[in-house]
Amino acid sequence: MRDHVVLFINGEKHEVRGAAAFSMLADFLRYERRLTGTKVVCAEGDCGACTVLRGHPMLGRNPESGTLRFDPINACIATVAQLDGAHILTIEAVSDGDTLHEVQRAVVDHHGSQCGFCTPGIVMALLGHTEHHLGDAPDRKALQNHLTGNLCRCTGYDPILDACANLRPSETTSVVARYDRPEVVAAQQAVARVPFHVIDGDRHYLAPTTVAGVLDARAAHPRARLVAGNTDLGVLMNKALLSTFGHAPAQPFTEFISLQHVAELGGVTVLPGVALHVGARATFAEVELVCDTHLPELASLLRVFASPQIKNIATLAGNIANGSPIGDSLPALLALDASLHIAGPGAADRVVPLAAFFKGYKQFDLRPGELIRTIVIPLPRPGALFRADKVCQRKDLDIAFVSGAWRLDLGADGRISDARVAYGGVGPTAMRLPKAEAALVGLKPTDPALASVAALIEAEVTPRSDVRGTEAGRRKLSGNLFRRFASGLRASGLKAPAASAGAEVTP
Ligand SMILES: Cc1cc2nc3c(=O)[nH]c(=O)nc-3n(C[C@H](O)[C@H](O)[C@H](O)COP(=O)(O)OP(=O)(O)OC[C@H]3O[C@@H](n4cnc5c(N)ncnc54)[C@H](O)[C@@H]3O)c2cc1C
Ligand code: FES
Numbered sequence: 001m002r003d004h005v006v007l008f009i010n011g012e013k014h015e016v017r018g019a020a021a022f023s024m025l026a027d028f029l030r031y032e033r034r035l036t037g038t039k040v041v042c043a044e045g046d047c048g049a050c051t052v053l054r055g056h057p058m059l060g061r062n063p064e065s066g067t068l069r070f071d072p073i074n075a076c077i078a079t080v081a082q083l084d085g086a087h088i089l090t091i092e093a094v095s096d097g098d099t100l101h102e103v104q105r106a107v108v109d110h111h112g113s114q115c116g117f118c119t120p121g122i123v124m125a126l127l128g129h130t131e132h133h134l135g136d137a138p139d140r141k142a143l144q145n146h147l148t149g150n151l152c153r154c155t156g157y158d159p160i161l162d163a164c165a166n167l168r169p170s171e172t173t174s175v176v177a178r179y180d181r182p183e184v185v186a187a188q189q190a191v192a193r194v195p196f197h198v199i200d201g202d203r204h205y206l207a208p209t210t211v212a213g214v215l216d217a218r219a220a221h222p223r224a225r226l227v228a229g230n231t232d233l234g235v236l237m238n239k240a241l242l243s244t245f246g247h248a249p250a251q252p253f254t255e256f257i258s259l260q261h262v263a264e265l266g267g268v269t270v271l272p273g274v275a276l277h278v279g280a281r282a283t284f285a286e287v288e289l290v291c292d293t294h295l296p297e298l299a300s301l302l303r304v305f306a307s308p309q310i311k312n313i314a315t316l317a318g319n320i321a322n323g324s325p326i327g328d329s330l331p332a333l334l335a336l337d338a339s340l341h342i343a344g345p346g347a348a349d350r351v352v353p354l355a356a357f358f359k360g361y362k363q364f365d366l367r368p369g370e371l372i373r374t375i376v377i378p379l380p381r382p383g384a385l386f387r388a389d390k391v392c393q394r395k396d397l398d399i400a401f402v403s404g405a406w407r408l409d410l411g412a413d414g415r416i417s418d419a420r421v422a423y424g425g426v427g428p429t430a431m432r433l434p435k436a437e438a439a440l441v442g443l444k445p446t447d448p449a450l451a452s453v454a455a456l457i458e459a460e461v462t463p464r465s466d467v468r469g470t471e472a473g474r475r476k477l478s479g480n481l482f483r484r485f486a487s488g489l490r491a492s493g494l495k496a497p498a499a500s501a502g503a504e505v506t507p
């Protein structure tokens with residue numbers, strides 16, 4: 001058992017003990033290592049100023065370059081401890097001596113930097129893309145998509161996109177190749193095999209390497225929070241330090257159990273045509289990649305989930321266990337009849353259908369000491385129609401007002417034999433709508449009568465007004481999302497159209 005965290009930063013090994021292990025990576029880089037190129041603006045994962053690249057053998061290799069895979073993450077909401085064993089590349093690693101990297105050269109030449117505060121994050125985010133496309137002609141649209149997690153207040157983005165469009169393929173060399181040394185990778189692998197327990201006063205951070213170890217740690221530290229990607233927890237941690245609007249700061253978290261080194265919780269297993277088994281440590285980026293081939297409708301939804309930085313570290317299990325009624329994945333998982341395999345003190349896992357997991361606002365069927373081990377997502381039957389959609393104020397990196405997902409199984413007569421209708425943002429939990437489901441059975445998917453179910457949906461949802469929208473607006477949006485789904489089916493002659501989240505559906 002180690003009493004410290006090990007981090008590799010720009011090729012150098014660091015052993016981190018005590019309070020520093022609990023700090024956010026951005027603060028550690030800036031205040032402990034004096035690597036001040038990494039900026040902090042929002043401290044909640046929204047602006048991308050803190051973007052760094054993270055590489056870890058557990059995340060695999062870049063199929064193009066053969067080097068370790070390095071992907072952008074937000075350093076402001078990731079703790080040093082949760083990154084134990086990772087290799088972090090910061091903006092200071094990018095130029096080769098005095099020679100700017102091609103991405104930096106293009107940003108300078110096209111005036112993509114004005115005040116410069118966002119610039120290191122933008123360069124790191126762009127590198128996250130170019131490292132996987134070395135020598136390719138620049139794809140302005142792909143690079144633009146890769147920047148959805150980066151905000152710039154000065155440039156209006158055009159100069160940055162011009163820089164993207166003018167990257168010279170022959171000059172776009174790998175930064176990672178300079179740092180991906182076999183001895184570092186071997187050291188990273190060795191670190192990941194040894195659990196750690198870091199203590200700082202009454203604070204504990206544990207990282208077991210097996211599920212059994214996690215269960216033991218949970219028994220010994222019953223108040224500890226499980227940590228997967230920390231994208232929800234990290235924002236809460238940062239907020240808890242603030243005393244806003246005259247209120248006292250919230251009670252800070254003091255005990256954590258990280259799942260990062262539990263190899264058996266990693267990855268997505270595909271049972272072709274049957275189901276996806278998503279491990280609790282699998283990130284949204286991993287899930288999206290698998291869904292591209294096996295569940296493209298879900299992949300379409302994940303295109304507009306958060307940002308690349310968030311998807312590279314956030315997990316599906318965390319999205320479920322966070323229990324937000326507007327968690328993007330939840331209506332889709334409900335519509336697909338997903339279930340959870342839950343590990344606990346008992347000998348065998350409990351299997352809980354997701355529809356039975358949510359008991360109320362942030363209340364779950366998760367007993368003390370338990371954790372989600374696997375999410376089982378049955379794949380739609382051949383011919384079934386499935387779609388998931390969300391409505392938000394802007395296309396990327398936004399919390400939805402309302403989200404919905406629908407699955408229609410068809411009988412031999414072409415009529416709907418079974419239906420799932422699930423919504424988020426319209427009640428204390430994401431929910432299925434049994435009355436609407438029952439009304440769909442027996443209809444033909446192209447039948448104009450299908451649209452009449454929208455009125456049932458509007459009556460069955462139970463939204464409330466809040467800062468994001470009114471109760472009436474959410475009801476109307478719920479119905480309109482279904483109308484869009486139904487009219488898409490009619491227009492496409494039975495093929496579920498690709499999801500296109502955005503603000504086009506108006507109340
Ligand atoms: C900038 C930003 C953008 C975002 N955009 C979106 C978005 O578009 N859509 C959306 O739905 N969400 C979004 N989120 C929210 C968040 O990213 C997701 O909810 C994410 O899936 C959380 O996963 P995580 O691994 O980071 O969870 P963590 O923060 O590590 O954990 C979340 C909760 O789950 C618990 N937990 C984690 N793993 C397990 C387990 N195996 N068993 C039991 N409990 C567990 C933790 O204890 C904690 O209570 C966004 C967040 C940020 C900061
Ligand atoms: S500081 Fe804004 S995303 Fe990290």
Ligand code: FES
Nearest residue numbers: 114115152153154
């Ligand atoms: S150059 Fe000022 S924020 Fe982007």
